[in-house]
Amino acid sequence: MHIGVIESLQYNFDTVKAATNDFSEENMLGRGGFGGVYKGVLTDGQEIAVKRLATDSEQGDVEFKNEVVLVAKLQHRNLVRLLGFSIEGSERLLVYEFLQNASLDQILFDPIKCLLLDWEKRFKIIKGVAKGLLYLHEDSRLRIIHRDMKASNVLLDADMNPKIADFGMARLFKLEETHGDTSRIVGTHGYMAPEYVMQGQFSVKSDVFSFGVLVLEIVTGQKNRSFWNGENTEDILSLAWRSWRNGTVQDLIDSTLNIESGSIHDIVRIINIGLLCIQEHAIDRPTMASVILMLNSLSVTLPLPSEPAFFRRSNIHLEMPLLTESRSSQLSINEVSASEFDPR
Secondary structure: OOHHHHHHHEOOHHHHHHHOOOOOHHHEEEEEOOEEEEEEEOOOOOEEEEEEEOOOOOOOHHHHHHHHHHHHOOOOOOEOOEEEEEEEOOEEEEEEEOOOOOEHHHHHOOOOHHHHOOHHHHHHHHHHHHHHHHHHHHHOOEEOOOOOOOHHHEEEOOOOOEEEOOOOHHHHHOOOOEOOEOOOOOOOOOOOOHHHHHHOEOOHHHHHHHHHHHHHHHHHOOOOOOEEEOOEEEOHHHHHHHHHHHOOHHHHOOOOOOOOHHHHHHHHHHHHHHHHHOEOOHHHOOOHHHHHHHHHOOOOOOOOOOOEOOOOOOOOOOOOOOOOOOHHHHHOHHHOOOOOOEEO
16 A cells, blocks of 8 residues: 555544544534544635544554545545544544535435425435445445445435445444354344345345335335334335335325426336335345436336335234334444445
8 A cells, every 4th residue: 555645645633633623512413333423624624524433443553544545445426535534542533525414314304304305306316326336336446235325324415416424334344244144233224134134144235125215215205114004003115015006106205295297207116116126035126237227217117016025914013123213223233334345
């Protein structure tokens, strides 16, 4: 690794500390499994987001620096840009570009802010996330499986362009994976593919599943979690499938969207794509390359989806662990992302 490359990415620790007002609570943007994230302003006025990593990484300084250089080379308009890093003692800081509109979940699931997201913007977000995932899966020099694709890991810039966050975190943390099998399940309930939840198996198709859940959330404006519907409990996946099967799919569309009749056909098509992504068996799900083809060409005939994973066939009590999101899990494993990197 060329020493000049590392030096160009290294920030002075005291500079970053001062930029975040000594990691003050007022500057905190959020907290995840890998530590807190803080807004900072450098002396030249540049705004940054600083991730202060939890100090339990076993990596040495040299390894850490090399990893950061690797992740910093991954550049795509739909990935959050890693600007550099800082090390002091056991402190490890990652410095990212700052994005004005925070994360998708903070806008999409807010009853007022969601009005900022018309259908055109939502479609742009879906396409942008798909392009970012395709880059991670196929087009970068490494093959990266995100493994925690969800609304809070999609950040939005001033023009509401989406950028995937936390795509390199596991790479920096050397999680104990072996060939796409893991005994340590990380991620967020409700977004995880069945083969990952049940057997710990992950692949690009587990990201496709999470993407499908995200698509249905963007169309409905609802989080994928259990809720009462009459006497039964429902979740977005089951509701979407039942509506699809019953021909009432238009009822799924977020009521805050001002839909012209012309775009209803397009939205129903997107719901079809979302359902294809959450098929029970990984082999039945499309690749991200196929998804982008389907998103870009409205003339491509879509396959019909079959019953998705986790479809609730009967009345199940609300406390069931799958597809419910408890506060404790949100604060612990929710933000943990992991990736498998295969050098090209």
